[in-house]
Amino acid sequence: MFQIVLISSLIINVITLIILFAFYQSQKRVLDVSPFIRNIHKLRGMTAKKEEKILREAVEKSKSTVDATLTELEGVESLSEEAKHDLQKQTQELVQQIISKDSEVFQNIIKDITEAYKIELQNLNNLQKEEYSKLFSSSKALLEIEIANLSQEVARISTEGKAKVEAELSAYKQKVKTDLDQRVFSVLSDVAKETIGQSIDINKHEELVMKALQKAKNERFI
């Protein structure tokens, strides 16, 4: 019985491992997201380039603005310190405005990129969910069938084994009972014979012999 359970358990484990390995293989194929990863990297590359371009343009614009201003200032060497201070202040504000404006553009681009990321990731996520769902359904169904078959097989083996063991046990019990009965009867018979034999005196013996002979004569045997 123990061997049957052990063998059944081993069979279940082996089948489960095979199913899990198959599940793992199909999952590996479906979850190959390298194209999406490549897209993301591409987007990141594009973003970095755009970001670099915007900043470079912003810096270039502010630089050219300041340069143009200073060029203009070279013509007015007699400009007071206060006027220079105002001019620098205006220049800074102008640069700041340009950077802010460029920054706003940059933010919009980043936002677009982020949206693109989101869509890509969402697509990926949906695809994964869908594939997972399909895979899970098919695997689950397969597993359920396999487990059901296995359960039936184990139940059949178990029932057969149980019936066989019960039959053998019953036969063995009957044999033991018969042997025991025979031994008990034999001992009982021996003890009874010894006891009764010793308790019969010679007169009784002779009487019993004559009774037996009379019976034989009545039966016309002698």
Add this chain to the structure above:
Amino acid sequence: MDTSVFKEFTTNINTVDKLNELLTDASEAETTSFASSAKHLSASIKGKVSKKFEEIIRNLEARNELPKSPEDRSKFFEGLKEYLQKLPRISLELAFNPTEKFVNKISNFLKEGSDSTPILDIQVKPNILAGTTIEKDGVFKDYSYTTRLDQILKQKYSQRTNENV
């Protein structure tokens, strides 16, 4: 051959042991019949056979019922042996060693209503418990108590076993 004379030899012969003694005496008398030229065989066999046998021979000689020639006497004893060996026999098993008196009682009981006295071959078998077993003409019947006891024990034991189940 007239066997009526042989019945005198079988008086009180009711067991195999006694029959064998008689057969031995008959063989001795047959042998002596050739070897001795004595007029009276009883004198020649004196001391070689049982007193009872010697006495019967003497009585036959007195009545001239015993052949006189050695050849005829030999044939007589040969006939006696054949007669003795053909006597009906009954084998009995008893649980105890019987006295001669009880053996005679059995013999007389068996002789009642019968033409001949059966020769008893008695074996002592304590395991038969009591009663007797009888074998006659190759047929065996068990009138002992061992079989009856086994039957009773089996019945009682199986009853008790069934009650315990």
